[in-house]
Amino acid sequence: MRPICLDDIVGQKESFGAGSMLRSMLEHKKVPNMILWGPPGCGKTSLANVVSAMCKEQNNNLRFVKLSATMAGISDVKEVVKVAKNEAQFKRQTVLFMDEIHRFNKLQQDTFLPHVENGTIILIGATTENPSFSLNNALLSRCRVVVLEKLSSDDVFLILEKALAKKNAMLVDAEGPTRKCENEEEIPNCIVERASLRWLADVCDGDARVALGALELSLESREPSAEELRRQGPAVLTLEDIQNGIKRTHMLYDKGGEEHYNIVSAMHKSIRAGDDNAALYWTTRALHGGEDPLYVARRLVRASAEDIGLADPNALVEAVATLQGCQQLGMPECNVLLAQCAVRLARAPKSVEVYHAMQRCQRSLAEAKGPLPSVPLHLRNAPTKLMKQLGYARGYNTRNKNESGLCYMPEGMENVDFFQGDSAM
Template sequence: MASVNCPVCDKQFQQEIIEEHVNKCLFLNTKDTKSISTSKRNGSHFESTSPHDKKIKLESHINSTSSTGNLISETTKAKKQSTQDKPLPLAEKMRPLQLDELVGQQEAFGPGSMLRAMLHQKKVPNMILWGPPGCGKTSLANVVANICKEQNNMRFVKLSATMAGINDVKEIVKVAKNESQFKRQTVLFMDEIHRFNKLQQDTFLPHVENGTITLIGATTENPSFSLNNALLSRCRVVVMQKLSIEDVLVILKRAIKSNGQVQVVSQMNKEINDNEKTRYIVEEESLKWLAEVSDGDARMALGALELTLTARDPGDELHVTGPAILSVEDIKNGIKRSHMVYDRQGEEHYNTISAIHKSIRASEDNAALYWTTRALHGGEDPLYIARRLIRAACEDIGLADPTALVEAVACLQGCQHVGRPECDVLLVQCAVRLARAPKSREVYQAMKRCQQSLTQAKGPLPPIPLHLRNATSKLMKQIGYGRGYNLRHKDESGLVYMPEGMEHVDFFSADGGDNFFDDK
């Protein structure tokens, strides 16, 4: 049997027991360091000891090591036993263990995808899983954990940024460096990684780059906003979509099948089979309704199903009352649509506002009504919507209907006076009014061409003509400020109002010059 040196005490041990020894060695080393630092703070110093005393200390140290090892093993067993006895939520029980058990996400992990091929080969890349709640990010991490468990050269560590800090990451990296000496790769799953600020995220950079750890991050927020670019360049961003109604329905039926005490029927009083194990009878339409109101969140659907079954559990009276019957109406009365996914500070916020603006631009009043109402329903700030409507009135309607801007500003003032929720009708009315108004982007496009000309100008900008300058002093008049200026129309005044060299430039014309562009 090959022997391996311990990186802590430099002693040789057999390969089968080296891992257990290293864990004990690290524990004892940390304990000794703490005791030494404590003694230094208390003012104690090391004293010279005789060889006999050293022998006694060494024997006591060995005895304490064995007793500590027994204590650790007993504590570990107790923790495992308590974990097994602890009831788990249904969503946690239904976590898949194999890649083939994942439901949905065909584009990211479906057959033929690169990530699926890598995971089948037991290779785990650095990646950031980005998707809404309940779409399968943690489930995928559970599959990766099972892959690591099957391999002798991989270990899986799971942390959540809501509870862990930088010191926890440093401890994992410290152990990972030690494990790498034994050809073992550490896979770190960091849930809610966007909770770390961008300075804290820098902790991962050197260890991901040199391969000390393989990082899998999970986030519900757009990584472009919440993660720093250096970390994104070292990881592949995997976009995970909401689960479809069919996907959620598959997960619900799988949960019922694993329960063994639930019978699903298409119609009540027709397909009910007498079975001693059956405690619940659920109508199939109930599961479809749950899948529809879950908004693609499998965790929410499973939690609602578990809550419903628990509330209607017949208990010890099963032999008297029979199994609990759950119809569609029963579940609808017990569980309402509790939320709508809307992040007021994340990507959903900008996407919804963009949908409002583009619907107005396209004169689609029905869509403008829908997106405005949806933003308000999700808790969006009414004043923010009103400010965006003012922008739309200037950018897309412009001079085709100048009163649209007046009404948009009045809508903002009305929202400030009335407040929520009464201001909702003001915003919806304004959005529909702007959508139905005639459109003209003439001024907006001319402004963009003018901005482009200033950006691309080479050398100093042309000076303002003297006759357009304001003469506020005698010296300025002597120099020529304001000389020859008159109040007549441009066609009668004989004056040029553009700078020298730009007399023939027309920003309102798409072909006003080679240096100007038409906004698309």
Template sequence: MTSLKADIDLVQCPVCMKDFTKNNIEIHVNKCIFLNTQSENSCKRPGSPNENIPLTQIKRVKKAKVEMSSSSATNDGDNSQNQNVNKRKKDYNDNKDIPLAEFMRPSLLEDIIGHRESFGPGSMLHSILSKKKIPNMILWGPPGCGKTSIANVIANVCKEQSNLRFLKLSATMSGINDVKEVVKVAKNEAQFKRHTVLFMDEIHRFNKLQQDSFLPHVENGTITLIGATTENPSFSLNNALLSRCRVIVLDKLTVDDVTKILERAVEKNNLVMVDDGEKITLENNTTKCLIERASLKWLAEMSDGDARIALGALELAIASHEKSAASTTPVITLQNLKDGIKRTHMLYDRKGEEHYNVISAIQKSIRASDDNAALYWTTRALHGGEDPLYIARRLIRTACEDIGLGNPNAIVEAVACLEGCKHIGMPECDVLLAQCAVRLARAPKSTEVYHAMKRVQRSLRETKGPLPPVPLVLRNAPTKLMKDLGYAEGYNTRNRDSSGFGYMPEGLENVNFFNEETILKSELL
């Protein structure tokens, strides 16, 4: 009876024809497909996705599949392994190799700090993720705002579902071949009703051709794509890919958000937070040090909305103030942090969107005659490493576009500023740019020429048919034939009111581009 019962519970593997129990057959089939080490001919089946693929490539694919399948397995052995990993990560102090920023990554939707409009309670994405559904999305935000942390939350959502698999790649270390391998595995997993969610970090590092490799698989649902980028997707990603994914804009974390993250790190790191001058008696000898609340506030302010910078600074402060066995519990004061940690960065990308945002702020501050703002944005651009010659060139443009005839000397001063920057360079030329920006902001403004030019351009664009020819009297006549044709006949150098002829082309005699009313009356516009 025992032997008969065992035969009933056994199921034959369709790949290797071996018998396994019902509880283990599905796990074995996965491993049998991906880990079969027999020869190329023996591991093929009719219609197998590995047909016509070189054996060396199959082995490489199998290696990747081993790593990916290990993250999605649902048997008891894998669950116990995940529990061991979580157990190791519970106490940050037991594993100094894990950076504090990595240790503090949230695992639940409720643990996300900031981004309330996108992922907070009541938002559409919060509702979708709560239902264990993952949409295609592009996470766009500055460094340290939580893009990878949100991906970590989505990874945990996938772990809770046996029909979801989460994979992570980075565009800095991957290429099209890696994407193709992921797609192959995703198609195989789809046969067992498991859907693949691919997180592609730094997706803007892929060129437009590489990004095209995602399109068919995202469109037909083979994979769900989650991309993370610090660059503006409008410039760095394909329009076709953007149309298939929802762009989630993540702003910088506020000071309050970063402070909450630091307070949570203090709580999980066996620290005690005290107010200035507060005296407390420690009942727990495991406390490594005390930290003043003002210290956390200062760290949050100096991080410029980057939680990774703030946590890294806190980690350095903890490491430098940990007590020894014979010493008393030290206190991390605000002055300790100011002496040991300086502001070492500022978010400014000379080739990214911030480059254009700041230079636009300079010109618009000058246009509004706000000398204080013009000085601030010019100095901030220089502080962020902007090319001083680029700023000087934009000041020349501003001198013509926004000041114009209001102060004709403005263009002379702007060009002189550019020449001065070329001669002395940074850091000496910073005062030249600051002075020029303030001078332009205080100068009287006239946009008469600029707007008249725009009206002429609009007239040229909207003219129907061929453009009107140049009047004969205005044409040059260097040859006898041209003179015989009437070129320059009757031309004189008198003023237009007494010369006896018009200087505008036929049909535009009564149009004055400095007066918009005459343009509206023209039949050409």
């Protein structure tokens, strides 16, 4: 079922649909350095298969090499580069597809840098992990990150339909009319009801690999022999058969990659909105999915300072205590600590005064033109005689700013107040 051309790709219209920049480049046989980032079963390897087929076309000075970071090492990459340099003498460029590239650590990823930089190889990496965290910044700056979305139920259904056509199966509507597959002269091996196939597309959570694996197991378990087909006719694939196929894949609820960030993000936003019920749900769901309780606790500490802040300073104390309690207890005992803390934070009064003031301060630093202003002399440390002679700490006193007569902001920023414009919520 792997696609061999761009038109065969199902879904991902935003990244590779008609009129997109990447599709236009690939249609002109130009392959950019890119990192394909998306959940399992969304089409990363399938896209690499399309590029591979493109490289095999005649009069195309491209060669395709596929490696997986789960099995390959630095020596394998060096061997590919060595051959690529020889091929470059004959004006053939090497496209290296590195699956699961996040399995290489940051030091190993440095191996790609000089060869991507000088064009010895064109790198296509595939990852389920957030590239901002799992990939080297220097490598990211040389590649375009292509975000592939989870496939919709309609996309998965279309893929399953194509699979049935290749397996000589018949799709049956509930009303009675049927739609046969490509070769209508042959008796279909199997009959599948459209509603059952739709259920499979809906339950696979956008993972085409899971859907195809479940369908394959189901079809193989029911596929009749030639004699049975002649004597009894095509087999009927029921919803129960498909459900058993899903169970045997053991992948239906396999969450990975970006999903745990999304779940905990939903928890944080529920706390911010004061929805204690939703905060409890997302916290419990994160733990139910096998999330690290310390990661959840750290996000609760962050929420206590970012969203509650000075409106209830004790919230930060309790969140830190929850983190320490999780370190001491571990799972499953610490689950109630996290649930209680999430609900407590959701119900607490909110203030983003400090958080927004910090953001304005950060923005001021980022947008500053020229060198940043120096620390005023009266605020500088003066541990040596020379520094004192230069005026360091001269005139400093410990009184309140309203009584000391001193300014504690840099020169030119005396009237800047990062707390203006925002008040507690």
